[in-house]
Amino acid sequence: MTIRAVVFDIGGVLEFAGPMDFEGEWEPRLGLVSGSMDAAMADVWAAGAIGTVTEAEVHAAMRDRLGLTDSQVSAVMEDMWQRYLGSPNTELISYARDLRSRVRTGILSNSFVGAREREEAAYGLVSLVDECVYSHEVGLSKPDPSLWKLTCSRLDVSPAEVLFVDDFAANIAGARAYGMRAVLFESTAQVIGEIEAALGGE
Known part of the structure; x- marks a missing residue:
């Protein structure tokens, strides 16, 4: 046909x-235990892939679950998007x-x-x-x-x-x-x- x-x-x-290992690179910078970002955010990453969360909800989840500031979350997400693109x-x-x-x-x-x-x-x-x-x-x-x-x-x-x-x-x-x-x-x-x-x- x-x-x-x-x-x-x-x-x-x-x-x-680019390499999408941003979590492993950011954890020591933020004083987080290795693997903790993925453990805390795995369900959010999955939800974001099918649009059941908003960008604001992703930001809030990272801030609240990992005890980060808004500026820290913004820096992580900016790096993620640079790699993604x-x-x-x-x-x-x-x-x-x-x-x-x-x-x-x-x-x-x-x-x-x-x-x-x-x-x-x-x-x-x-x-x-x-x-x-x-x-x-x-x-x-x-x-x-x-x-x-x-x-x-x-x-x-x-x-x-x-x-x-x-x-x-x-x-x-x-x-x-x-x-x-x-x-x-x-x-x-x-x-x-x-x-x-x-x-x-x-």
Whole structure:
């Protein structure tokens, strides 16, 4: 079947995040026991990924559970976001922008509350594509089959008409099980080559 839509993951595909070990680096600076930040915040991080907490609630939970000041929490979260945003994959972003004139395009990202605004401000990712599906906005995370269904619905295509790009094998397997074509990101050149092959030089 003809590919009518190409959907990109963000982290590890359109942007490359920095090392996300900010908790281990901040604990000694804040006088916290090693592992205490993750133990205190694990449920909040999980909730933020599906949008059941607000940014203000994340901030308050870190402050109250770890006994930090508001300024300390702000510093930790600023560092987290700098790492989360990392650096843009400028070549693939440019390709995706041009691709939009040929097929429908989308973003499907396991994210965190606040990601849309920051990624749009930093890299213009939301305006890059026709549809952008963030886990924290829809309450679902890859590889939940309901998320593939939602993405196809928003793009008005069948699963067989979608080519999905992600950097996690489990998400690739999930997309394929739902009936999509899927490409595991290994390099930008490899992904562009596989997309072009799937499109047949359209």
